Amino acid sequence: SPVDLNDLVSAVVDSMDLQLKKKDADVTLSLAANTAVIMGDELHLSNVIYNLIDNANKYSVNSPRISISTKNTAKQITLTITDEGIGLTKDQTKRIFDQFYRVPTGNLHDVKGFGLGLNYVQDIVGKMGGSIKVQSEKDKGTTFEITLPFKHSN
Ligand code: ATP
Ligand code: MG
Numbered sequence: 001s002p003v004d005l006n007d008l009v010s011a012v013v014d015s016m017d018l019q020l021k022k023k024d025a026d027v028t029l030s031l032a033a034n035t036a037v038i039m040g041d042e043l044h045l046s047n048v049i050y051n052l053i054d055n056a057n058k059y060s061v062n063s064p065r066i067s068i069s070t071k072n073t074a075k076q077i078t079l080t081i082t083d084e085g086i087g088l089t090k091d092q093t094k095r096i097f098d099q100f101y102r103v104p105t106g107n108l109h110d111v112k113g114f115g116l117g118l119n120y121v122q123d124i125v126g127k128m129g130g131s132i133k134v135q136s137e138k139d140k141g142t143t144f145e146i147t148l149p150f151k152h153s154n
Helices: 005-015 017-022 042-058 090-095 117-127
Strands: 002-004 026-031 037-039 065-072 076-083 131-137 141-149
Touching (some): 005 076, 042 141, 117 131
Antiparallel strands (some): 002 037, 076 141
16 A cells, blocks of 8 residues: 655654653654655554664664655655664674674663564565665664665565
8 A cells, every 4th residue: 555655754753752762862854755655564664664763773872863864766765764873893784684683782781672673674675676775884873775666566
């Protein structure tokens, strides 16, 4: 069914108000797409958005700065989520989509998780005919970019 990705991003951010406030997160939204309506499963898509924002918030020391933007061409829409958190080494970045993979968080202790979120995100994005890219630098931050086609077969 048709889902407006901009509306969904706003709704997910709103629903995360408590956990974002707990860490004093600063979320910047730039939803610049003129057409953000894609065919997809609303529940799965909001879970995808949730997982990426949850990670950006969890894997930052305090007062996380998180930027979320959407951008579209005629054929596809791109959702970008950037944090300035603890980041990852090249070797760690290669493994984060693996089921149960978690990086020892060192001084950022007690970060809970199962190592399942990104595996799920990659699976859903793939099923929608999209792709996910990650760019990360240790101690600098991480960017996830999801591209979804407006039209696909399922
Ligand atoms: P959950 O299943 O609850 O999401 P999780 O957050 O540990 O648990 P993933 O979301 O799959 O699992 O992430 C896997 C690992 O990748 C994390 O444990 C963390 O080490 C690393 N990671 C994910 N997102 C980020 C990020 N934005 N910045 C730094 N490290 C990250
Ligand atoms: Mg996670």
